[in-house]
Amino acid sequence: MPFVLTTNAVITCPHGGMVTLLPKQQVVSIQGGFVLCFGDLVGAPIVGCPQAGPPGVKPCTTVLATLPGSVAPNVLVGGRPVHLQMPMPATTDGVPPGMMLLVSFAGQTLVQA
Numbered sequence: 001m002p003f004v005l006t007t008n009a010v011i012t013c014p015h016g017g018m019v020t021l022l023p024k025q026q027v028v029s030i031q032g033g034f035v036l037c038f039g040d041l042v043g044a045p046i047v048g049c050p051q052a053g054p055p056g057v058k059p060c061t062t063v064l065a066t067l068p069g070s071v072a073p074n075v076l077v078g079g080r081p082v083h084l085q086m087p088m089p090a091t092t093d094g095v096p097p098g099m100m101l102l103v104s105f106a107g108q109t110l111v112q113a
Contacts, residue, residue, distance in 0.1 A: 001112040002084040006033030008107030013060040013098040017049025028077045031108040037080035038071050041090065051094050060094035072113035084113060
């Protein structure tokens with residue numbers, strides 16, 4: 001079973017840029033990090049994406065959207081499903097856009113869903 005993500009998670013764009021996690025809800029936390037719910041990553045800044053190359057290629061700087069493929073539909077915080085530690089279908093503003101966010105650490109090691 002995958003771990004529930006918190007704001008202490010390590011999430012990157014497919015090229016290695018770090019997603020900056022800002023808490024949208026500040027009620028439920030695990031091991032010092034607030035739980036990330038569906039929609040919380042939209043608009044999150046991405047820092048250090050190395051994607052570069054010919055003209056027309058742009059590094060990822062923002063998460064534009066996430067899809068519900070990486071949530072626990074039966075585990076809710078404030079009525080929204082929580083994100084889980086697994087590759088996350090998403091789009092970034094990079095050109096070409098990143099289509100997946102990668103989770104290398106959930107931010108906590110206690111709660112699985």
